[in-house]
Amino acid sequence: MASSTSCPKCGAVLPLTATAGLCPRCLMAEAMAPTQIEAESAAQPPLPLEQIAPHFPQLEILECLGRGGIGVVYKARQKILNRFVALKLLAPERVLDPKFAERFTREAQALAALNHPNIVTIHDFGQAGGFYYLLMEFVDGVNLRQLLRARKFTPEEALAIVPPLCDALQFAHDRGIVHRDIKPENLLLDKSGRVKVADFGIAKMLGTANARGNAGELAAPENATQSTVGTPGYSAPEQQADPQHVDSRADIYSLGVVFYEMLTGELPRKPIEPPSRKVQIDVRLDGVVLRSLQQNPALRFQQVSEVKTLVETIVGDAGLPPAEPAAQPVSPGKSLPTASSNTNRTQSEQKGQQRMHRPTSVTVFGILNIVKAGYGIFVAITSAALFLLAPADSNIQVIKMLHENPAYAAWVEFIIPLGLLGCIVLIIAGIGLLCLKSWARRLSIAYAIYAICTGILATAVNSIFMIQPFFKNQQDPQAAATAMAGLIGGGISVCLGLIYASLLLLFMLRPTVVAAFHPPAQPRMTPA
Amino acid sequence: MTDELTQPTPGGDFRTTRWTQVSQAKANSPEGRRALAELCSAYYEPVVAFLRYDLRDADAARELAHDFFAHLLAGEAIAHAEQEHGRFRSYLLGSVKHFFSHHREALRRLKRGGGVTKVSLNETEARSVPDARVLSPDAAFDQQWALTVVAHALEALRRECVAEGRADFFELVKPWLTGDTARGDQTALAASRGMNGNALKVAIHRLKQRFRQLLKAEVAGTLDDPGLVEAEMRALFAALGS
Numbered sequence: 001m002a003s004s005t006s007c008p009k010c011g012a013v014l015p016l017t018a019t020a021g022l023c024p025r026c027l028m029a030e031a032m033a034p035t036q037i038e039a040e041s042a043a044q045p046p047l048p049l050e051q052i053a054p055h056f057p058q059l060e061i062l063e064c065l066g067r068g069g070i071g072v073v074y075k076a077r078q079k080i081l082n083r084f085v086a087l088k089l090l091a092p093e094r095v096l097d098p099k100f101a102e103r104f105t106r107e108a109q110a111l112a113a114l115n116h117p118n119i120v121t122i123h124d125f126g127q128a129g130g131f132y133y134l135l136m137e138f139v140d141g142v143n144l145r146q147l148l149r150a151r152k153f154t155p156e157e158a159l160a161i162v163p164p165l166c167d168a169l170q171f172a173h174d175r176g177i178v179h180r181d182i183k184p185e186n187l188l189l190d191k192s193g194r195v196k197v198a199d200f201g202i203a204k205m206l207g208t209a210n211a212r213g214n215a216g217e218l219a220a221p222e223n224a225t226q227s228t229v230g231t232p233g234y235s236a237p238e239q240q241a242d243p244q245h246v247d248s249r250a251d252i253y254s255l256g257v258v259f260y261e262m263l264t265g266e267l268p269r270k271p272i273e274p275p276s277r278k279v280q281i282d283v284r285l286d287g288v289v290l291r292s293l294q295q296n297p298a299l300r301f302q303q304v305s306e307v308k309t310l311v312e313t314i315v316g317d318a319g320l321p322p323a324e325p326a327a328q329p330v331s332p333g334k335s336l337p338t339a340s341s342n343t344n345r346t347q348s349e350q351k352g353q354q355r356m357h358r359p360t361s362v363t364v365f366g367i368l369n370i371v372k373a374g375y376g377i378f379v380a381i382t383s384a385a386l387f388l389l390a391p392a393d394s395n396i397q398v399i400k401m402l403h404e405n406p407a408y409a410a411w412v413e414f415i416i417p418l419g420l421l422g423c424i425v426l427i428i429a430g431i432g433l434l435c436l437k438s439w440a441r442r443l444s445i446a447y448a449i450y451a452i453c454t455g456i457l458a459t460a461v462n463s464i465f466m467i468q469p470f471f472k473n474q475q476d477p478q479a480a481a482t483a484m485a486g487l488i489g490g491g492i493s494v495c496l497g498l499i500y501a502s503l504l505l506l507f508m509l510r511p512t513v514v515a516a517f518h519p520p521a522q523p524r525m526t527p528a
Numbered sequence: 529m530t531d532e533l534t535q536p537t538p539g540g541d542f543r544t545t546r547w548t549q550v551s552q553a554k555a556n557s558p559e560g561r562r563a564l565a566e567l568c569s570a571y572y573e574p575v576v577a578f579l580r581y582d583l584r585d586a587d588a589a590r591e592l593a594h595d596f597f598a599h600l601l602a603g604e605a606i607a608h609a610e611q612e613h614g615r616f617r618s619y620l621l622g623s624v625k626h627f628f629s630h631h632r633e634a635l636r637r638l639k640r641g642g643g644v645t646k647v648s649l650n651e652t653e654a655r656s657v658p659d660a661r662v663l664s665p666d667a668a669f670d671q672q673w674a675l676t677v678v679a680h681a682l683e684a685l686r687r688e689c690v691a692e693g694r695a696d697f698f699e700l701v702k703p704w705l706t707g708d709t710a711r712g713d714q715t716a717l718a719a720s721r722g723m724n725g726n727a728l729k730v731a732i733h734r735l736k737q738r739f740r741q742l743l744k745a746e747v748a749g750t751l752d753d754p755g756l757v758e759a760e761m762r763a764l765f766a767a768l769g770s
Contacts, residue, residue, distance in 0.1 A: 009707065012768060014671075018679035020686070025768045026706035027678050031740045032761055130762060 055129035059087065075138060084138040085123060089131045104132055110177055111200055118168035120188065120198040139196050144184035148261065155281045158262040159315050161195050165255065166308035168197045173248040173304060180246060182254035183234040184261065233257065233267050237295050249297040252304055256292025268293055284314045362433055365507055369430030372500055376423040380416050387412060408465050415458055422451055438517045441508050448505035455498040459491060547616040547750050561601065567616055568597050570680065575624050577672035581665040596627045614752025615760065621669050670767035677764060681743040704732050705739055
């Protein structure tokens with residue numbers, strides 16, 4: 001074999017003569033990993049689910065959640081535990097360091113020990129089917145990037161996110177783990193508005209042995225695929241210059257950038273403009289943000305908990321009650337659960353966002369519900385009036401039956417209040433639909449099912465009662481005709497009611513309507 | 529995708545044959561034989577690597593490889609091509625193993641028949657002391673195969689650049705094909721070629737893209753099903769791993 005030294009980049013010992021002096025492994029790795037520019041428009045499909053599933057027999061692989069520079073994430077269900085998890089497969093060509101397996105295990109163990117409500121938990125890790133994988137908590141929500149794209153945050157909303165974020169980071173720092181890649185894509189918010197930090201330490205796991213890193217070199221966009229230097233725009237200057245020697249203060253810098261972006265909607269540019277000059281916030285927040293963004297780590301906050309304390313002090317002093325995550329569904333169109341915001345601008349902005357997202361057909365059904373309910377109430381009241389006020393010796397068939405047939409009277413006494421109840425429920429549902437309340441959809445479905453059942457029941461019972469006299473008075477054509485008329489007349493209105501209820505039910509089950517009330521919130525990963 | 533694969537480059541003998549042509553061709557058709565001959569001449573080294581594991585001697589391995597290919601091309605080897613999951617690599621490895629086991633049998637019979645009773649110490653010694661650094665024959669085959677694939681793709685890229693009159697550009701820029709190295713030198717290089725920094729970045733990016741296409745085409749040429757290219761590339765990359 002031709003003499004070959006080990007490649008300084010990947011450590012492989014391979015002959016170089018056939019490949020013009022270049023390391024074949026590095027050549028292939030580079031050719032397999034799409035470059036930054038291509039990754040965003042890559043037609044490279046993730047592995048079809050059927051190819052992954054056999055390697056994970058204990059999981060039911062459901063769908064691909066996203067693809068990034070690190071690998072692909074899938075939503076899966078643990079069959080036995082019956083819970084959702086996120087399966088992250090690390091792309092093999094990203095693994096250039098031959099000592100990867102050892103480092104991976106060490107890092108994964110450290111991460112698994114991070115048990116904190118604001119950190120995405122690692123359940124399991126290992127190797128299967130040629131891939132390294134991580135099994136993580138599935139967060140049913142959106143990431144901060146998606147929210148930022150929807151609109152800027154109000155100061156209150158931003159301030160709601162920062163303290164739990166600080167908690168998570170401090171917890172990790174206390175255990176010697178630095179995230180190294182804090183950015184909006186890695187900050188997830190679940191349905192209850194709780195923030196969770198994802199991908200802790202993944203950057204360190206994938207880091208290449210950067211033996212030739214020159215000090216003072218700034219990371220170019222292509223270098224973004226090397227995760228140890230973080231993401232351009234969010235990573236601290238010392239991280240870009242010397243990725244091997246960063247400490248927890250790099251995370252503080254990244255936090256500062258995210259904070260700035262939440263408040264102003266942009267990344268901080270040199271020369272840094274204090275956020276209070278761009279938006280209306282407490283000037284003391286400027287101090288927090290600017291100190292986090294100090295180029296020299298020694299001048300920043302030395303502990304993340306200091307950031308949290310300062311932020312909470314400012315919030316407390318300003319008289320804004322500290323915000324807590326409330327149990328409300330979160331969507332790009334809705335506001336985050338916050339303390340009562342007292343600016344009209346924010347409220348109308350929120351309502352405006354709501355109107356933009358609500359499909360007009362929901363409005364239509366909301367109005368129809370109210371109209372139908374109104375009609376139903378009208379019919380119920382007039383029927384009741386008719387039965388109560390008509391004289392006992394009236395010629396009207398139903399009145400005769402009412403007085404002659406105690407069963408029929410009992411039935412009428414039963415069905416009219418039931419109908420009224422349904423109408424009231426329908427009105428409430430209609431109003432709820434117009435306000436795009438999530439319970440309104442479920443209430444409409446419940447009403448529809450109820451209406452269909454009672455409609456069928458009513459038709460059946462009415463028919464039985466109407467047919468009796470029909471058979472009794474076979475010789476009396478007029479009575480028979482009246483009975484028939486009663487049957488048909490009642491039948492038509494019940495039919496219409498049934499049709500409406502069915503339409504309502506089908507409409508409420510449509511995916512677009514479901515989305516309007518429960519927007520599909522998946523953490524999307526963009527290339528690192 | 530098909531167009532990329534069959535596009536002949538000017539002046540290069542870029543292989544347009546596909547393994548499909550071989551496996552679908554009937555045994556005695558001239559096209560099938562020609563296609564197989566072309567593929568075999570391109571993937572000669574992996575067979576040598578496999579044989580060298582047992583024979584230890586490079587020359588003996590080459591000679592035996594020559595015999596093997598002669599046997600392959602003369603015979604009805606194409607008949608069981610369909611069984612190998614549409615991969616030329618699997619097919620060739622299977623054939624070589626088959627051939628080699630017959631060869632060893634014949635050798636053993638010869639030795640016994642020739643009256644030489646003493647056991648060849650070299651043979652058993654080589655067997656019983658496994659060299660930890662040396663790969664198993666299958667792994668050696670696969671590794672050499674991967675090397676061959678990469679080398680072919682790189683050579684094809686070089687020939688393309690030469691044909692376009694950019695031979696010196698290729699020589700200067702080829703280190704970047706293994707990933708970003710010595711970033712600082714890019715500015716000097718750009719200046720020397722009369723380009724600005726960004727133009728050079730784009731040119732490098734395009735070269736990388738072309739290399740990727742050529743590598744994929746090279747791999748696809750040994751497969752029945754183009755959809756398996758990604759999986760095959762992953763397998764080859766794993767074979768290169770230490």
